[in-house]
Amino acid sequence: MADTGDWKKIVAGISDEQVLKLEQAAIRIPSTTFEEGALADHLANRMSDIGLDVEMMEVTHWAKPGKTTRQPIARLRGTGGGPSLMLNGHMDPGVEMSGWSVDPYGAKFEDGWVWGMGAHDDKGGVVAAICAVEAIVRSGVRLRGDVVICPVVAHKLGGAGTRALMRKGVRTDLAINMEHSANTIANVCVGIVMVRIKTKSPELFFRYSQEAKAQYMNPIEQQAEIMRRIGPSLDPIRPGGWLRFTAHPDLPGFPTHTFDTMHKEHYYQKSYTGMSSRECEMIFQLRTVPGQTLETVRDDVQRLLADIKKDHPAFDAEMTIPANGMEDGWFQDPMEVKPDHRLVTSLAEGQRLASGAPAVVGGWGRLGNVG
Incomplete structure (x- = not known):
C-alpha cells in the first residue's frame, strides 16, 4: 500500500x-x-x-x-x-x-x-x-x-x-x-464442473419376454432417476447427502447445480444428434465450494450411479467429467484467498480511503459465481 x-x-x-x-x-x-x-x-x-x-x-x-x-x-x-x-x-x-x-x-x-x-x-x-x-x-x-x-x-x-x-x-x-461484484471484495468464489452422463438400454417393443424386460430400463427413466437423487435445479445440496463437502460460511446456498441439456432420439423421428435411439445423454453443472475438487466430485457422482445400479440392475450409465474433457473451458476449481492476505487487506484499505466507507469482504449477496 x-x-x-x-x-x-x-x-x-x-x-x-x-x-x-x-x-x-x-x-x-x-x-x-x-x-x-x-x-x-x-x-x-x-x-x-x-x-x-x-x-x-x-x-x-x-x-x-x-x-x-x-x-x-x-x-x-x-x-x-x-x-x-x-x-x-x-x-x-x-x-x-x-x-x-x-x-x-x-x-x-x-x-x-x-x-x-x-x-x-x-x-x-x-x-x-x-x-x-x-x-x-x-x-x-x-x-x-x-x-x-x-x-x-x-x-x-x-x-x-x-x-x-x-x-x-x-x-x-x-x-x-x-x-x-457490487463494489465488494470477493475473496471467495465457487467452482464449476460440468458432468455428461449417457444412459443406455436395449430396445424393447410392446411385446416382450420377461427375460428381455429384466435387461431393460428406459434411458430417459434412467436419467430421471439420476435427477431425482440429485434433486431439483438450484436447490442447495444438503450436507451429508450424495455430495461430499464442507459448507462455506460466505457461500450460503452452495454447492448447487442445474440440469442443462437432455438429448434422446427415436427411430421414427428426425435425428438431431446422431445418437442411437437406445441412448439418452444429459449434461448438468455443479457449482462447488472450497475443499471440493474434480476428483471428489467425480467420486461422488460415480458413487451415486453405483447406488442406482444396486437398486436397478438394468441401469447402464457412463460418465464424462469434465463434460468435454480436461480442456473444457467450463471447468474451474473454487477459489478462496484468506481475509487477512495482504492483497485483500490492501484492497480493503484502498476502498476505505477512496470511498470513506469500510469495504465489504466475502461472498456478499448472490453475485453469480461469487455466491
Whole structure:
C-alpha cells in the first residue's frame, strides 16, 4: 500500500469525466465473443498513450482453429524488488440480450448511471483498471513491482483469453479479477464442473419376454432417476447427502447445480444428434465450494450411479467429467484467498480511503459465481 501522500496524489489524478469518457468509448465498440479486435485496438492505443509497454496477442478459437481474435497485454514496469500484479477483465459482454429500452451501444449516461452492452460486465472493470494505472503514471509515483493490465477475450468460451495468457506464460505474483461484484471484495468464489452422463438400454417393443424386460430400463427413466437423487435445479445440496463437502460460511446456498441439456432420439423421428435411439445423454453443472475438487466430485457422482445400479440392475450409465474433457473451458476449481492476505487487506484499505466507507469482504449477496 502506498503511503498517504502518494495515495492522495494518485487519487487526485482520477476524475469522473476521465472514467466516463473511456467507459462510453468502450461500450460504443461492439465486442462479441471472438470479435473483440476493434475494442482491443482502442484499449491498446489508450494504454500505450499513457506510457505502458503494450503487446498485442493473437488468440485462436479452441473449437474453430481458423477463427482468431486479439487481446492487449500492457505493463507498467516497476523499479524492482516488489510483487507483480495482474488486473484482468474481459472485453466480451456477459450476455447479449435483445429488448433494450435504450441503444445498447449508445452509452447513455443519466442520473449517474451508464447504460449499454457490457457496461457492468465487464467493460466497467477493464476501464477502472486502466484509469487507476493511468492515475499512478500521472502522479509520478513509482511502484516496485510491475502492474500488468490484461483485457481478455472470450470469457464466454470458458475464459479462453485468460487460458491463452497462461499458456503464453504470462504470470504475476498477485492478480485481481475485475469482474463485477457490487463494489465488494470477493475473496471467495465457487467452482464449476460440468458432468455428461449417457444412459443406455436395449430396445424393447410392446411385446416382450420377461427375460428381455429384466435387461431393460428406459434411458430417459434412467436419467430421471439420476435427477431425482440429485434433486431439483438450484436447490442447495444438503450436507451429508450424495455430495461430499464442507459448507462455506460466505457461500450460503452452495454447492448447487442445474440440469442443462437432455438429448434422446427415436427411430421414427428426425435425428438431431446422431445418437442411437437406445441412448439418452444429459449434461448438468455443479457449482462447488472450497475443499471440493474434480476428483471428489467425480467420486461422488460415480458413487451415486453405483447406488442406482444396486437398486436397478438394468441401469447402464457412463460418465464424462469434465463434460468435454480436461480442456473444457467450463471447468474451474473454487477459489478462496484468506481475509487477512495482504492483497485483500490492501484492497480493503484502498476502498476505505477512496470511498470513506469500510469495504465489504466475502461472498456478499448472490453475485453469480461469487455466491
